[in-house]
Amino acid sequence: MKILVLMKQTFDTETKISLDANGKIDEAGVNFVVNPYCEFAVEEALRIKERLGAGEVTVLSVGPERAETSIRQCLAMGADKGVLVNTGGLEGGDEFTTAQIVAKAIEKVEYDIILAGFQAVDDGSAQVAPRVAELLGIPQVTVITKLELEDGKAIATREIDDGVEIIEVALPAIFTAQQGLAEPRYPSMKGIMQAKKKPMERYSLADLGLDAGLVGTDGAKVKIVELSLPTPRKGGKIVEGEPAEAAQKVVQLLRSEAKVI
Amino acid sequence: MSIIKGGSFIIENITPDQVFTPEDFTEEHRMIAKTTADFTEGEVAPLVEELEQQKEGLIRGLMQKAGELGLLGADVAEKYDGGELGKVGSSLITENTVKGGAFTVAHAAHTGIGTLPIVFFGTEAQKQKYLPGLATGELIASYCLTEPSSGSDALGAKTKAVLSADGKYYILNGTKQFITNAGFADVFIVYAKVDGEHFTAFIVDRDTPGLSLGPEEKKMGIKGSSTRPVILEDARVPVENVLGEIGKGHVVAFNILNIGRYKLGAACIGSSKYALEVSIQYALERKQFGRPIADFGMIRSKLAKMATRIYVGESMVYRNAGLLDDILSGIDQSSADAGRQAAKGIEEYAIECSINKVFASEVLDFVTDEAVQIYGGYGFIQEYPVERMYRDSRINRIFEGTNEINRLIIPSTLLRKGMKGELPLLAAAQKVMGDVLAAAQPVDEGLPLGLEKSLVDRAKKIALLFAGVAAQKLGNKLAEEQEILGNLADAIIEIFAMESVVLRTEKALAREGDRAQVKAKMARLYCYEAFQRVESLARETLAAVEQGDTLRTQLSAVKKLARVNPVNTIGLQRDIADRVIADGRYNF
Numbered sequence: 001m002k003i004l005v006l007m008k009q010t011f012d013t014e015t016k017i018s019l020d021a022n023g024k025i026d027e028a029g030v031n032f033v034v035n036p037y038c039e040f041a042v043e044e045a046l047r048i049k050e051r052l053g054a055g056e057v058t059v060l061s062v063g064p065e066r067a068e069t070s071i072r073q074c075l076a077m078g079a080d081k082g083v084l085v086n087t088g089g090l091e092g093g094d095e096f097t098t099a100q101i102v103a104k105a106i107e108k109v110e111y112d113i114i115l116a117g118f119q120a121v122d123d124g125s126a127q128v129a130p131r132v133a134e135l136l137g138i139p140q141v142t143v144i145t146k147l148e149l150e151d152g153k154a155i156a157t158r159e160i161d162d163g164v165e166i167i168e169v170a171l172p173a174i175f176t177a178q179q180g181l182a183e184p185r186y187p188s189m190k191g192i193m194q195a196k197k198k199p200m201e202r203y204s205l206a207d208l209g210l211d212a213g214l215v216g217t218d219g220a221k222v223k224i225v226e227l228s229l230p231t232p233r234k235g236g237k238i239v240e241g242e243p244a245e246a247a248q249k250v251v252q253l254l255r256s257e258a259k260v261i
Numbered sequence: 262m263s264i265i266k267g268g269s270f271i272i273e274n275i276t277p278d279q280v281f282t283p284e285d286f287t288e289e290h291r292m293i294a295k296t297t298a299d300f301t302e303g304e305v306a307p308l309v310e311e312l313e314q315q316k317e318g319l320i321r322g323l324m325q326k327a328g329e330l331g332l333l334g335a336d337v338a339e340k341y342d343g344g345e346l347g348k349v350g351s352s353l354i355t356e357n358t359v360k361g362g363a364f365t366v367a368h369a370a371h372t373g374i375g376t377l378p379i380v381f382f383g384t385e386a387q388k389q390k391y392l393p394g395l396a397t398g399e400l401i402a403s404y405c406l407t408e409p410s411s412g413s414d415a416l417g418a419k420t421k422a423v424l425s426a427d428g429k430y431y432i433l434n435g436t437k438q439f440i441t442n443a444g445f446a447d448v449f450i451v452y453a454k455v456d457g458e459h460f461t462a463f464i465v466d467r468d469t470p471g472l473s474l475g476p477e478e479k480k481m482g483i484k485g486s487s488t489r490p491v492i493l494e495d496a497r498v499p500v501e502n503v504l505g506e507i508g509k510g511h512v513v514a515f516n517i518l519n520i521g522r523y524k525l526g527a528a529c530i531g532s533s534k535y536a537l538e539v540s541i542q543y544a545l546e547r548k549q550f551g552r553p554i555a556d557f558g559m560i561r562s563k564l565a566k567m568a569t570r571i572y573v574g575e576s577m578v579y580r581n582a583g584l585l586d587d588i589l590s591g592i593d594q595s596s597a598d599a600g601r602q603a604a605k606g607i608e609e610y611a612i613e614c615s616i617n618k619v620f621a622s623e624v625l626d627f628v629t630d631e632a633v634q635i636y637g638g639y640g641f642i643q644e645y646p647v648e649r650m651y652r653d654s655r656i657n658r659i660f661e662g663t664n665e666i667n668r669l670i671i672p673s674t675l676l677r678k679g680m681k682g683e684l685p686l687l688a689a690a691q692k693v694m695g696d697v698l699a700a701a702q703p704v705d706e707g708l709p710l711g712l713e714k715s716l717v718d719r720a721k722k723i724a725l726l727f728a729g730v731a732a733q734k735l736g737n738k739l740a741e742e743q744e745i746l747g748n749l750a751d752a753i754i755e756i757f758a759m760e761s762v763v764l765r766t767e768k769a770l771a772r773e774g775d776r777a778q779v780k781a782k783m784a785r786l787y788c789y790e791a792f793q794r795v796e797s798l799a800r801e802t803l804a805a806v807e808q809g810d811t812l813r814t815q816l817s818a819v820k821k822l823a824r825v826n827p828v829n830t831i832g833l834q835r836d837i838a839d840r841v842i843a844d845g846r847y848n849f
């Protein structure tokens with residue numbers, strides 16, 4: 001079985017975000033990691049391969065040159081092959097452009113099933129994989145916590161508001177991973193040393209025949225007008241006194257000061 | 262790449278491309294560090310409290326898990342199921358286990374002094390029998406050198422080995438003291454004197470009849486690690502378990518300690534980073550007088566000094582690891598005596614290994630002490646992390662050769678190299694005398710690191726000057742004048758520290774541009790202060806060995822060499838603190 005995983009490189013969640021003089025996110029000194037949700041997808045892909053005792057796991061990422069380090073991280077975990085679509089200066093796209101690029105790149109890859117993180121921890125849009133599914137014209141099941149494969153079809157369990165939904169689809173299909181799908185393994189030292197030797201295909205946007213006007217900021221449907229850091233939280237207020245009395249005071253404050261009721 | 266001679270830094274200057282620095286980490290190195298840190302944080306750190314209670318079986322289980330990931334086999338060849346990750350890779354693993362409390366100690370002892378004797382000195386049969394198990398964590402090793410009556414004087418061991426009548430066994434009798442991992446080890450590297458005379462290393466299996474363990478010691482720190490006496494009563498050890506040659510146990514013991522020392526350096530730097538990180542976080546959270554204490558100058562100054570010393574120590578540790586990797590890469594791994602050649606290569610850097618041990622263990626003591634201070638009363642309370650860090654730090658100045666013993670090793674090894682003609686020390690010392698009388702070179706402080714390079718160069722001259730005088734005046738008696746040797750050691754340590762940080766920073770400035778500015782500030786702060794310490798060591802030493810006019814002439818030579826424009830170190834500290842606090846951790 002050929003398993004394709006879509007992976008985004010993101011900021012380490014512990015990174016402190018700061019803006020540079022131009023109001024852009026400052027990348028100096030930042031650690032980049034595999035988006036944690038994509039990591040679940042990679043892990044699930046590896047487990048499928050291990051269960052079947054055969055298969056190939058390919059990890060595809062769209063991003064600047066540095067995204068290669070995260071693909072290598074997945075290869076170190078055990079994936080077989082990497083594909084990097086280097087946006088080479090044409091960053092600043094949105095979910096629409098990214099999905100176009102991914103879909104185009106997938107033409108170069110064989111797959112029976114596609115896995116992805118359900119969202120990236122940076123933008124949190126949860127759109128790219130569903131858009132790709134639409135562009136490829138294949139079924140999608142999002143936010144899954146369990147995946148079972150039987151010949152030609154898959155049974156996926158997905159989280160919904162007050163329970164779970166179990167969905168059966170024909171393959172090929174796209175599945176996006178929620179926490180709980182598969183706890184990612186640590187890459188072993190052996191895996192790390194082998195990662196460099198594994199195949200990595202590289203494409204530029206031009207290689208994929210994508211017009212510069214259709215990607216990056218020019219092609220994006222969403223324009224970022226301005227970035228600002230969240231305003232620091234102000235210190236809270238502690239209301240003292242007997243419970244009944246205090247509750248009364250809180251209601252009063254919510255009405256007069258916070259003006260929320 | 263040409264091999265740099267051990268100890269040559271004292272008389273020669275080199276360029277940044279000749280040293281390995283963290284700026285040179287490869288993608289694999291970064292992944293090794295990350296995996297180790299993730300593993301320790303995810304699997305070990307949550308259990309630190311239980312580890313402290315020495316919960317039965319816990320460390321073994323964690324070691325096994327670490328083994329599955331390859332975290333125990335960095336120094337073991339691939340053909341014995343190791344990873345051959347090199348000394349840089351192995352240092353990165355050691356450095357990144359530090360959030361694991363007692364696990365860290367068990368890991369370092371097992372992979373270092375426990376496993377390496379077989380890696381370097383084992384026969385093919387011994388390697389095949391033990392290394393795969395040691396690399397995967399199936400077997401755990403310990404190292405038994407110390408005895409109740411012989412610690413620093415390790416060769417004074419009383420444990421005795423006598424060949425059995427049938428010639429098949431050595432019968433061992435004696436007691437080993439303070440043996441790390443003893444409680445759960447399978448393999449004990451034991452040193453004993455054959456016929457009470459020939460110091461020899463043996464591989465002793467746990468189930469050897471006659472081997473037993475004394476009770477766990479109740480310790481000040483690293484409480485979770487197992488430290489017990491190992492008792493040998495007519496223990497029958499098969500002759501094929503002799504490690505290395507009969508009577509050559511000291512070669513095994515001391516070479517292994519060299520590596521143990523540089524590894525300990527890496528562990529101390531890692532622990533220091535962790536202590537700095539929690540200190541910054543605490544300083545930002547704790548409010549007094551209506552402001553976070555991280556606002557206060559005296560707290561900021563502490564954070565800046567902590568970060569600076571860590572930066573310097575890190576520069577030294579990885580420079581040392583790079584030296585070891587370079588010399589080891591020249592060895593044909595398939596040759597039968599590859600291990601011995603490797604040990605010999607490592608011995609070349611005995612001085613550097615001792616320097617790292619002393620410097621990094623003292624950085625950690627400084628950093629954990631300041632960490633407790635930043636936490637105030639809470640630092641004294643067990644609920645807070647720095648209380649344990651402070652206690653755990655202390656052992657590092659004691660084991661793997663006390664810092665006194667390591668301080669003795671540094672100048673005595675250097676002088677021996679001089680005597681043997683391996684390093685032209687005498688010529689260098691004489692040249693300095695001549696140079697001092699000539700006009701002083703003007704320092705171009707406008708150049709990047711111009712001042713720092715000049716300070717390194719002059720510190721070397723000052724050290725050579727006072728070492729030369731001491732050697733000349735005291736001759737053979739120098740070995741008995743430990744205070745002088747100690748001063749020499751301190752000056753040599755400072756020189757290695759200053760040079761390492763300058764070379765690293767030069768590389769960083771070339772590669773990282775503006776972002777390396779804070780590194781340059783740390784280099785300046787450290788070099789300026791260390792230079793003054795070297796000057797004062799020189800003055801103290803000269804005053805002890807010379808008098809009258811000769812002394813006055815020498816002191817004025819030192820004064821001339823030591824002339825330096827004042828540096829605003831408070832300003833430097835402020836800038837360093839800004840960055841460290843903004844990053845929230847050590848991030849250089």
Ligand SMILES: Cc1cc2nc3c(=O)[nH]c(=O)nc-3n(C[C@H](O)[C@H](O)[C@H](O)COP(=O)(O)OP(=O)(O)OC[C@H]3O[C@@H](n4cnc5c(N)ncnc54)[C@H](O)[C@@H]3O)c2cc1C
Nearest residue numbers: 404405406407411412413439440441488660661662663665
């Ligand atoms: C927790 C712990 C774990 C340990 N793990 C191990 C282990 O796994 N394997 C092992 O073999 N050992 C181990 N040791 C032993 C350790 O290496 C020794 O304690 C250490 O080498 C010092 O020996 P000592 O305690 O006998 O002190 P001593 O040698 O008695 O030293 C006492 C003091 O005198 C100083 N001194 C001694 N000789 C000189 C000299 N010539 N000149 C100047 N000063 C001198 C020392 O520096 C020290 O300050 C461990 C110890 C501890 C506490």
